[in-house]
Amino acid sequence: MGHIWRCAHLLLYCCLLLSTTGVQGSGYLKYKDPKQPLNTRIDDLLSRMSLAEKIGQMAQIERSIATPDVIKNNYIGSVLSGGGSWPAPQATVQEWASMVTEMQKAALSTPLGIPMIYGIDAVHGHGNVYKATIFPHNVGLGATRDPELAKKIGAAVALEVRATGIPYIFAPCVAVCRDPRWGRCYESFSEDPKVVQMMTQIIPGFQGEAPPSSLGRPFVAGTRNVAACAKHYVGDGGTYKGINENNTIIDFHGLLQIHMPPYYNAVINSVSSIMVSFSSWNGVRMHANHFLVTDFLKNKLKFRGFVISDWEALDKMTNPRGSDYHLSIKLGVLAGIDMVMIPFNYTGFIGNLTSLVLDNTIPMSRIDDAVRRILRVKFTMGLFENPFPDPSLAGELGKQEHRDLAREAVRKSLVLLKNGKYGEKPLLPLPKKCGKLLVAGSYADNLGGQCGGWTITWQGLEGNNLTAGTTILEGIKSTVDGSAQVVFSEEPSPDFVQKGGFNYAIVVVGEPPYAESQGDNLNLTIPAPGPSVIETVCSNVKCIVVLISGRPLLIEPYINKIDAFVAAWLPGTEGKGVADVLFGDYGFTGKLSRTWFKSVDQLPMNVGDPHYDPLFPFGFGLETHPSF
Numbered sequence: 001m002g003h004i005w006r007c008a009h010l011l012l013y014c015c016l017l018l019s020t021t022g023v024q025g026s027g028y029l030k031y032k033d034p035k036q037p038l039n040t041r042i043d044d045l046l047s048r049m050s051l052a053e054k055i056g057q058m059a060q061i062e063r064s065i066a067t068p069d070v071i072k073n074n075y076i077g078s079v080l081s082g083g084g085s086w087p088a089p090q091a092t093v094q095e096w097a098s099m100v101t102e103m104q105k106a107a108l109s110t111p112l113g114i115p116m117i118y119g120i121d122a123v124h125g126h127g128n129v130y131k132a133t134i135f136p137h138n139v140g141l142g143a144t145r146d147p148e149l150a151k152k153i154g155a156a157v158a159l160e161v162r163a164t165g166i167p168y169i170f171a172p173c174v175a176v177c178r179d180p181r182w183g184r185c186y187e188s189f190s191e192d193p194k195v196v197q198m199m200t201q202i203i204p205g206f207q208g209e210a211p212p213s214s215l216g217r218p219f220v221a222g223t224r225n226v227a228a229c230a231k232h233y234v235g236d237g238g239t240y241k242g243i244n245e246n247n248t249i250i251d252f253h254g255l256l257q258i259h260m261p262p263y264y265n266a267v268i269n270s271v272s273s274i275m276v277s278f279s280s281w282n283g284v285r286m287h288a289n290h291f292l293v294t295d296f297l298k299n300k301l302k303f304r305g306f307v308i309s310d311w312e313a314l315d316k317m318t319n320p321r322g323s324d325y326h327l328s329i330k331l332g333v334l335a336g337i338d339m340v341m342i343p344f345n346y347t348g349f350i351g352n353l354t355s356l357v358l359d360n361t362i363p364m365s366r367i368d369d370a371v372r373r374i375l376r377v378k379f380t381m382g383l384f385e386n387p388f389p390d391p392s393l394a395g396e397l398g399k400q401e402h403r404d405l406a407r408e409a410v411r412k413s414l415v416l417l418k419n420g421k422y423g424e425k426p427l428l429p430l431p432k433k434c435g436k437l438l439v440a441g442s443y444a445d446n447l448g449g450q451c452g453g454w455t456i457t458w459q460g461l462e463g464n465n466l467t468a469g470t471t472i473l474e475g476i477k478s479t480v481d482g483s484a485q486v487v488f489s490e491e492p493s494p495d496f497v498q499k500g501g502f503n504y505a506i507v508v509v510g511e512p513p514y515a516e517s518q519g520d521n522l523n524l525t526i527p528a529p530g531p532s533v534i535e536t537v538c539s540n541v542k543c544i545v546v547l548i549s550g551r552p553l554l555i556e557p558y559i560n561k562i563d564a565f566v567a568a569w570l571p572g573t574e575g576k577g578v579a580d581v582l583f584g585d586y587g588f589t590g591k592l593s594r595t596w597f598k599s600v601d602q603l604p605m606n607v608g609d610p611h612y613d614p615l616f617p618f619g620f621g622l623e624t625h626p627s628f
């Protein structure tokens with residue numbers, strides 16, 4: 001009897017399973033059947049979609065306006081968090097996941113039940129999220145020259161992002177920054193396309209390693225990985241004077257040689273999406289560039305994922321911004337943009353795009369191409385089968401293993417540019433029994449400063465209250481011998497330094513956090529009080545200067561006073577990695593991923609240029625050995 005009951009239960013369970021996956025009877029929907037070939041699923045779903053549903057798939061809106069009704073009524077295909085856009089201050093993984101869940105329920109409640117895809121910038125770890133592991137920004141990763149490390153970081157970031165229920169990230173930035181005056185230079189791995197290409201190994205880290213049969217086509221291994229986005233296509237790092245979103249003046253050959261190569265690797269490595277650059281190429285806005293987006297990227301390189309526009313980029317195509325949205329949408333969609341990061345004016349987007357299709361300005365074939373690409377990614381990554389956050393991943397956020405990996409990345413990203421004055425013996429590594437040690441400078445005990453932009457907020461924040469992590473000062477304190485005396489003074493007076501009886505000093509100076517245009521800078525000087533702290537301390541004590549910055553800064557006027565000089569870039573939350581190397585638990589191995597200029601009037605100046613006269617050349621970096 002019990003046996004019969006068990007069988008009946010099993011049968012009932014099977015029926016339920018079949019009906020929920022849509023694989024049975026009259027309710028059978030081919031597109032919901034994961035056993036069907038990918039193209040069959042896409043064709044089947046596309047054939048059932050109305051124009052409104054198609055346009056909805058192409059729409060990406062901001063979290064702050066994405067109510068369940070907005071998502072449902074407009075068939076919204078994607079939602080994003082802009083920089084610093086969280087469900088609540090210091091939101092927990094559960095708060096993030098339940099936000100995504102609510103939105104997803106709304107998307108699935110539409111007649112066709114197409115899941116929405118939630119995207120976020122995870123450009124150096126899951127930056128918007130409280131207590132996430134923050135890795136060095138790309139400029140530092142470039143200095144490691146370690147693609148395996150990049151891949152491991154990608155995998156760790158993917159898990160932290162999935163912990164919050166999010167399946168899609170706007171990373172990596174594969175810009176080839178040719179001018180450090182650009183405010184986004186730290187988002188670039190290097191000025192050398194070969195180094196950027198090498199570091200695209202972060203993509204198989206994010207998405208999981210594609211099997212040979214999937215290479216060159218969008219691929220995401222499963223729910224422990226995320227869909228990635230290579231950005232910003234193309235030439236974002238080559239603008240005039242490094243002005244953000246400006247014009248990149250270069251011939252086609254130069255574009256192919258310098259800015260395009262990372263996209264070859266991204267496409268071959270199965271990147272799921274590519275974001276278009278705000279910038280122009282020889283005066284033509286990339287968002288309107290049919291030749292580069294459609295003819296080159298889609299047709300020549302055979303990119304099969306979707307092309308996404310940047311934040312309000314279509315609005316920015318007209319002056320004043322948004323003044324002719326109809327024209328902007330026409331140009332952008334006809335150029336080949338598939339998903340539009342609107343992110344607010346969705347009624348304008350839907351209304352205008354609908355009329356452009358109805359009056360045949362935009363052919364239905366263009367809309368179908370866009371939707372196919374978006375659906376291809378959603379199907380491939382298993383979003384239809386697994387649309388909801390997986391609560392079992394909650395513990396991945398900020399976990400120790402990831403922090404250890406970030407600390408390793410910090411160690412490998414440090415570049416030692418000077419070690420002892422001319423004719424003197426090397427100063428580093430310092431002995432752990434260092435006697436009385438002065439630590440000075442605004443960035444020695446400044447977690448926000450060492451993380452930089454895209455951390456908790458869009459622009460980043462100074463100070464120690466933003467998230468969990470270890471400052472450089474804390475790292476030093478926990479590394480030195482018990483006999484050592486560490487004295488911290490942010491801005492010590494000459495008297496204090498002279499009378500302090502210090503054996504050594506570590507001075508940590510640098511740039512405040514910034515993102516995008518706010519970081520554009522034509523002088524590239526070390527902000528006050530950095531120079532005066534260097535002056536005061538280094539005139540009196542044997543000093544190591546550690547620079548926290550998104551790019552090389554003007555150091556030539558001070559370099560002779562400094563005994564040892566370390567470029568630490570924007571290391572992130574694991575400041576202990578700096579002390580690991582200063583005190584010889586590990587050696588210095590990092591190599592400049594950028595040219596260190598003598599003066600700004602040399603810029604732009606990159607490795608291979610005919611009149612190359614740097615202070616420290618690309619690829620330079622002294623090495624030390626661990627001191628045991």
Ligand code: BGC
Nearest residue numbers: 081082083084085311458516
């Ligand atoms: C958003 C960012 C976005 C920027 C664009 C900000 O308000 O938070 O995500 O990159 O605007 O200008």
Ligand code: BGC
Nearest residue numbers: 081082083121170231310311
């Ligand atoms: C930036 C992108 C970013 C987007 C969303 C834009 O302003 O240029 O890199 O992915 O905002 O935050």
